[in-house]
Amino acid sequence: EGRNFLPLCLCLHCLQSVGIGAYIAQWPEKIILRPGHSLTISCYQNYSNLAYMFWYQQPPRNGLKLIVSSSTWSHNSYEDGYSEAKFEVTRQNTDYSLMTIKNVTAQDAATYFCAANDRTVGTKLTVIGENDEIIPPAVAIFSPSKQEIQQKSKATLVCLASGFYPDHLTLVWRVNGVKRTEGVGTDESSTQNGSTYSLTSRLRMPAWEWFNPLNRFECVANFFQNGTTASINKFIHGDAGE
Structure with a gap:
């Protein structure tokens, strides 16, 4: 309730x-x-x-x-x-x-x-409705596909924010703590799934950047919570390779 x-x-x-x-x-x-x-x-x-x-x-x-x-x-x-x-x-x-x-x-x-x-x-x-609850997102990062790396020498990370309400949410990418805009593609609008929303953003980079375990790739979801901006951060490190 x-x-x-x-x-x-x-x-x-x-x-x-x-x-x-x-x-x-x-x-x-x-x-x-x-x-x-x-x-x-x-x-x-x-x-x-x-x-x-x-x-x-x-x-x-x-x-x-x-x-x-x-x-x-x-x-x-x-x-x-x-x-x-x-x-x-x-x-x-x-x-x-x-x-x-x-x-x-x-x-x-x-x-x-x-x-x-x-x-x-x-x-x-x-x-929003008088009794509607503000629901924060669940945030997940998905690793690049091996096929893309092998065929195009590119790597694409996917960030998914899901299950949030209302649809005021932005996604930001950071690489080693620095905001990244190059190679970023974010859906123009949220997708409604029943009573909640989801939003996807992609970060594409050269494969060599992904194959560096010292690189830290972070997706930040900014949303409304109790009258202020709240953030949920998820990160993944680069692949050490075989």
């Missing part, structure tokens, strides 16, 4: 989009809420001459929908199906815009984007 957790709210880091002379940031990046609570998303841009800012909603597996346009000289302009009663937008000055989503329901689960000019950043909102 699921325990009744307090609402979870976490800002992993501010999303940023940077161009020549332009900067836009939005926070939090991800958040989990119980029904009935409210969420305020902050957006900052340094284009002082941009009068318009826009807020968009992208429900899962759907396209972007414009919620509201805000300008520095007129009232907010809401699209059909959206209203200030639900999505309250304030423009503190030219640089800052805040959107508060009131009394969230499961239908509000989506990614919300702030846009100024042609740059956008987003916030992913997940709404």
Whole structure:
């Protein structure tokens, strides 16, 4: 029987989009809420001459929908199906815009984007049941296949995080304690298996790197737990060979 957790709210880091002379940031990046609570998303841009800012909603597996346009000289302009009663937008000055989503329901689960000019950043909102339990993942690392090593002189490690809920989870590879991005391929989204989720990431490397028992390959799963970020680490050492 699921325990009744307090609402979870976490800002992993501010999303940023940077161009020549332009900067836009939005926070939090991800958040989990119980029904009935409210969420305020902050957006900052340094284009002082941009009068318009826009807020968009992208429900899962759907396209972007414009919620509201805000300008520095007129009232907010809401699209059909959206209203200030639900999505309250304030423009503190030219640089800052805040959107508060009131009394969230499961239908509000989506990614919300702030846009100024042609740059956008987003916030992913997940709404979970009042009594749903946060379930941490089980993490496992699988060794490379001998066939791949023999035929391609490459070695691919597979990291599987499974049995977690909700689907806010990231996988990171570290080699000898240093984050590795080259040769990494992670599924774009989690796979739902009944009431829980799974996510897979692969690390491909030259065979010679795998055949070094001093090398330590680590998969780190970052997820939400009681309002903060928690991590589960699994590691495997290179193969000494025959």
